[in-house]
Amino acid sequence: MTDAQTLRSRLAEGMPPAWRDSFLKVPRHLFIPDTVWVRGTDDRPYPLRREDDPARWLEVCYSDAPVAVQLDDGDGTGSGYVSSTASMPTVVARMLDAADLSPGLRTLEIGTGTGYNAALLASVTGIENVTTIEIDAVLAERAATALERAGWPVEVVNGDGEKGCPKNAPFDRIMATAAVRTIPYTWVEQTRADGIVLTPFGTAFHSGALLRLRVSSDGSTAQGNFGGDAAFMWTRAQRAPHGAVEDRVLPDHDFDELTTGLHPHESVGDFDGSFAIGLRVPAMTSVVVFDDDDPACGSYTVYLMDPYAGSWASWRIEPGPMTYVVRQHGPRRLFDELETAYSWWKEVGSPAHTRFGLTVAPGGQHVWLDTPENEVARP
Numbered sequence: 001m002t003d004a005q006t007l008r009s010r011l012a013e014g015m016p017p018a019w020r021d022s023f024l025k026v027p028r029h030l031f032i033p034d035t036v037w038v039r040g041t042d043d044r045p046y047p048l049r050r051e052d053d054p055a056r057w058l059e060v061c062y063s064d065a066p067v068a069v070q071l072d073d074g075d076g077t078g079s080g081y082v083s084s085t086a087s088m089p090t091v092v093a094r095m096l097d098a099a100d101l102s103p104g105l106r107t108l109e110i111g112t113g114t115g116y117n118a119a120l121l122a123s124v125t126g127i128e129n130v131t132t133i134e135i136d137a138v139l140a141e142r143a144a145t146a147l148e149r150a151g152w153p154v155e156v157v158n159g160d161g162e163k164g165c166p167k168n169a170p171f172d173r174i175m176a177t178a179a180v181r182t183i184p185y186t187w188v189e190q191t192r193a194d195g196i197v198l199t200p201f202g203t204a205f206h207s208g209a210l211l212r213l214r215v216s217s218d219g220s221t222a223q224g225n226f227g228g229d230a231a232f233m234w235t236r237a238q239r240a241p242h243g244a245v246e247d248r249v250l251p252d253h254d255f256d257e258l259t260t261g262l263h264p265h266e267s268v269g270d271f272d273g274s275f276a277i278g279l280r281v282p283a284m285t286s287v288v289v290f291d292d293d294d295p296a297c298g299s300y301t302v303y304l305m306d307p308y309a310g311s312w313a314s315w316r317i318e319p320g321p322m323t324y325v326v327r328q329h330g331p332r333r334l335f336d337e338l339e340t341a342y343s344w345w346k347e348v349g350s351p352a353h354t355r356f357g358l359t360v361a362p363g364g365q366h367v368w369l370d371t372p373e374n375e376v377a378r379p
């Protein structure tokens with residue numbers, strides 16, 4: 001069995017040079033619970049217990065992948081929804097890098113999870129400068145114990161990170177490791193002038209990009225660009241309602257039918273295109289269902305759904321023809337909305353997501369393209 005030290009060195013080698021030392025100093029396996037959840041070939045989560053297979057458990061702890069540590073908010077009655085992970089190390093490293101940390105900076109992490117990232121933060125800023133907040137009481141307590149035992153006893157608060165942590169504010173940095181669709185203004189209020197708020201930001205349609213906001217010199221607004229893929233689980237209050245296609249697309253639903261030459265590769269499958277569409281089309285999720293559950297077969301349906309209005313569209317793709325049949329049901333015409341947003345994105349030159357930015361002010365927030373005056377969406 002490869003020992004933890006060897007695995008840790010291997011993981012650290014893959015990190016940005018400035019962070020290698022921290023990844024060596026903080027042993028990830030000390031933060032991972034004895035039972036984790038791994039995907040089976042049927043894509044369902046199965047428990048992997050340390051006592052049953054210590055070598056595999058350790059490999060999982062040091063894989064450059066997210067490790068699922070809780071399902072269904074810990075109540076065991078849900079559909080197997082992953083509600084907490086130790087985030088993917090290279091993504092964590094990218095976020096830490098973007099946070100521009102240095103010793104002494106007071107930092108708040110939203111979403112303690114296992115506590116691993118809080119220890120990495122503390123390795124640079126100092127244990128006494130890190131506060132981490134977790135909404136789930138069981139996870140918060142477990143992380144506090146792990147942090148203590150591993151030698152990084154930062155302050156763990158059990159609470160709603162969307163409200164920040166007023167008792168320890170102001171912070172130089174706020175770093176969320178759960179994604180949002182709108183920025184809680186409290187994060188701006190609790191960050192010092194010229195400080196940084198860093199968070200994964202997504203939409204119902206797009207899994208998310210990293211957003212780095214700089215707080216203005218008077219402390220009242222924050223502004224910055226998106227940069228890089230950052231797919232995280234949502235904060236609890238900003239999750240989209242769960243629900244499978246078969247719950248939303250019912251056999252007795254009426255629909256209109258049209259044909260289109262637009263292929264999902266160009267819109268749903270393109271990171272920048274789908275980022276822009278998600279900004280312009282609110283509350284629209286997408287699910288791809290392959291015939292016979294076989295991605296290789298080339299026949300599939302893309303479902304667009306609004307879980308609030310009960311609208312859906314199905315977009316049928318078959319190998320061969322260059323036109324595809326679309327059906328639309330409900331008060332919203334979701335495919336039409338997607339096509340309009342996609343055409344807009346093409347017309348403005350198919351900008352990369354990095355050309356978009358967000359401004360948060362006391363009265364609201366808006367997404368812009370290239371310059372803050374060029375508003376293109378309100379999240």
Ligand SMILES: C[S@@+](CC[C@H](N)C(=O)[O-])C[C@H]1O[C@@H](n2cnc3c(N)ncnc32)[C@H](O)[C@@H]1O
Pocket residue numbers: 083084085086087110111112113114115116117118133134135136139159160161162177178232233234235236237
């Ligand atoms: C991807 S995990 C964080 C990983 C963690 N930073 C680590 O190093 O293990 C996201 C965490 O955010 C927590 N969370 C979700 N909504 C929250 C909220 N409003 N306030 C605080 N924590 C929240 C979840 O319970 C989950 O544990």
